[in-house]
Amino acid sequence: MENLHLEGSAKTPSIHFDAAAGKLELKGRSIPENSVEFYKPLNDWIDAYGKSPVAETAVDVKLEYFNTSSSKCILDLFKKLESISGHSTNVVINWYFEEDDEDMEEAGQDYQAIIGLKFNIIEVEEI
Amino acid sequence: MIKNDIYELYQTMERENILLSFKGVVTSDLLTSVLSIMESKMDYMDESPKTKKKVFNVLVECLQNLYHHIDDGAESVDRNIERIEAKSALFMIAKKEDQFVISTGNYIDRESGLELERRLVAINGMDKDELKHYYQEVLNNGSVSDKGTAGLGMIDIARKSGNKLEYQFLPVNDTSSFFCLNIKID
Numbered sequence: 419m420e421n422l423h424l425e426g427s428a429k430t431p432s433i434h435f436d437a438a439a440g441k442l443e444l445k446g447r448s449i450p451e452n453s454v455e456f457y458k459p460l461n462d463w464i465d466a467y468g469k470s471p472v473a474e475t476a477v478d479v480k481l482e483y484f485n486t487s488s489s490k491c492i493l494d495l496f497k498k499l500e501s502i503s504g505h506s507t508n509v510v511i512n513w514y515f516e517e518d519d520e521d522m523e524e525a526g527q528d529y530q531a532i533i534g535l536k537f538n539i540i541e542v543e544e545i
Numbered sequence: 546m547i548k549n550d551i552y553e554l555y556q557t558m559e560r561e562n563i564l565l566s567f568k569g570v571v572t573s574d575l576l577t578s579v580l581s582i583m584e585s586k587m588d589y590m591d592e593s594p595k596t597k598k599k600v601f602n603v604l605v606e607c608l609q610n611l612y613h614h615i616d617d618g619a620e621s622v623d624r625n626i627e628r629i630e631a632k633s634a635l636f637m638i639a640k641k642e643d644q645f646v647i648s649t650g651n652y653i654d655r656e657s658g659l660e661l662e663r664r665l666v667a668i669n670g671m672d673k674d675e676l677k678h679y680y681q682e683v684l685n686n687g688s689v690s691d692k693g694t695a696g697l698g699m700i701d702i703a704r705k706s707g708n709k710l711e712y713q714f715l716p717v718n719d720t721s722s723f724f725c726l727n728i729k730i731d
Contacts, residue, residue: 428577449580449605451573451612483598485605486697493684518595521602521705524677532685 419470422463430456431481435463440472440507445480445545448488457491461498468502475499475507480514480545481522489525496533503535510536516545566637571611579608583638590640599730600645602705604638606698607647607728611636614651631721645730653724658714661724668699669709676704707731 419437426432431446442464450456477499484492496511503509511533513526523539530537558566564586565579583604587597611634634651653661671679680700687696703710711727 428581449609451576451609483602483605485602485609486701487609489684489697489701490687516594518593519598520595521598528677528681528684531681 419466422459433460435460435467437467438472440475441478442475443478443480445478447482448484448492450485450487453485453487453491457488457495460495464495464498464502468498468507471502471507473507475503475509476512477509478512478514479526482516482545484525493529493532496529496535500533500535510538512538512540514540514542514545517541517543561637561639562641563637563639566635568635569633571608571634571636573612576605576608576612580605596645596730599705600638600647603702603728603730604647606702607649607726608636610698611649611651614653647728647730649726651724652717652721653714654721655716655719658722658724662712662714664699665710665712668703671703673704676700680704702728705730 421437422433422435424430424433426446429447429450431444431448434441434443434445436442448456479492499509499511511529513529515522515526523541526537526539530539565582567575567579569575580601584597584601587600592600614634631652634649636647636649639646639648668676668679680697683696683700699710706728708729708731711729713725714722715725716722
């Protein structure tokens with residue numbers, strides 16, 4: 419299947435979804451006024467990917483900022499990944515946050531509390 | 546406006562250490578510009594990355610609240626208030642004694658105001674842990690409107706600012722109020 423690559427913008431993250439490698443990356447900032455429109459193609463891609471995924475799927479979330487409009491969309495994306503995990507792929511979420519950014523660390527924990535996937539919450543110097 | 550008024554406004558802004566203020570219709574492009582200006586200003590002021598992130602996050606939520614609110618509330622705000630006035634808002638970003646303060650003001654119809662006030666009272670009654678759980682609950686169970694709002698904005702502002710939300714609803718006439726919000730960020 420086709421990979422999904424989107425350039426980042428002032429209000430949206432860069433997207434690199436690679437089906438053959440089972441690597442999904444969201445990086446940058448996600449602060450659009452209406453996130454639903456931005457996240458729809460991502461969800462559609464995961465639907466298609468879920469039909470023939472590779473054995474290990476790694477999702478790297480490297481967000482500097484995200485707004486509450488995005489937070490719901492990110493949850494829906496994780497729920498979609500949760501629904502494809504365990505059948506023919508094992509999904510792991512790698513949630514990155516910059517050192518001292520407790521808010522972003524807590525945001526990762528918020529998702530971890532809701533979603534039944536393995537979460538690695540990883541501190542890095544710079545995203 | 547005569548010269549004295551301009552000077553008075555200047556002095557007020559100087560005294561309050563206002564970094565940026567705007568009154569008018571809040572559009573998506575305006576938000577992009579304001580956020581970019583505030584990022585540069587904070588870089589210039591040599592703020593810690595932690596403070597910059599907090600201020601930026603709270604600012605995004607406050608401004609997007611104005612953007613969405615104005616979109617849906619303006620139609621129902623009293624006809625006596627000129628339509629363009631009902632659609633416009635005020636916001637200010639200041640730095641007072643090491644604390645960033647974000648203030649916003651906008652018209653709201655009385656009924657929506659009462660509902661908002663109930664939510665603000667509930668949020669202000671919660672401690673850090675209660676806010677965390679409330680956020681997770683709304684995140685997981687709430688639905689998203691077609692504008693992409695999820696009812697999480699005020700909870701997120703309270704969580705990230707680390708302070709109680711200061712607010713006031715000023716009655717303008719029988720059907721509308723002016724909603725003032727003041728957020729102090731630690």
